[in-house]
Amino acid sequence: MLTTSSGHVAVVADDDGATRRILTVLLERHLYVVWLAVDGRAAIDLIADKQPDVVFLDAQMPGADGYEVCRTIRAESPGRQPWVFMITAAGQDADRQLALEVGVDQFLTKPFSPSQLSEQLKQLSRLPEHTGQGQIGQQE
């Protein structure tokens, strides 16, 4: 755990250290408590344990990829659901379609804009609780 709390919790799951670093700094700026995982299996356990408000998943990581993790979250979490951002170096239509199918809310292609992501985090705080339905979107 890396920051002071505002009551919001985030899980960042990515095997790339630079991505974890960027997202941690950004989320801490928005006063999230940030928990980190470096593979998909650890992410699933962490999400079940911490019940985060927001989850960032690398599309391709060891153990279980981001799609499998998201599918698991949506299937296993009764009631309250986290907002799920998927991060990828790829950005093909097929990737976005699959992300939508497993319940991803936002699809981020590297390099993503910290300032635009910051705006999206602000918007999240004004939204009602997640329903569990994927609401795919992308930075433009």
Place this chain on the structure above:
Amino acid sequence: MSAEPEVSTGALNLAVLAGLRELESACGVDIVTSIAAMFCQDSRTSLTAVRAAVETQQTGDLLQALHKMRGAAANIGASQVAAVCLQFETSVERGQGPSYVQLLDRLADELGRAERALAVVLAVD
């Protein structure tokens, strides 16, 4: 989600670095230097893995190493490295084996250019 717009035709996409600098300033913590160091270290490891996978013809390992390198390059704005990785991945997916050695050489060259450009940028800062 779209990538940052290119404002540099050189080894680095300066808009990406500017975005990281903005976050760095807002938060008062180091980001660019630490990420640049991670990129240089991890990319050398990935390049070694790419070279080994080409030699052993392990397609899965090759794609994995290229994808990892592309993501790391994109994060720091090493756009030419990322572009060569993508071209390399496409060649692998199409089974264009004869092009691998040439692409490996280009990848090593672009990685060197990116590292030198980052060193200049960080020295100026």
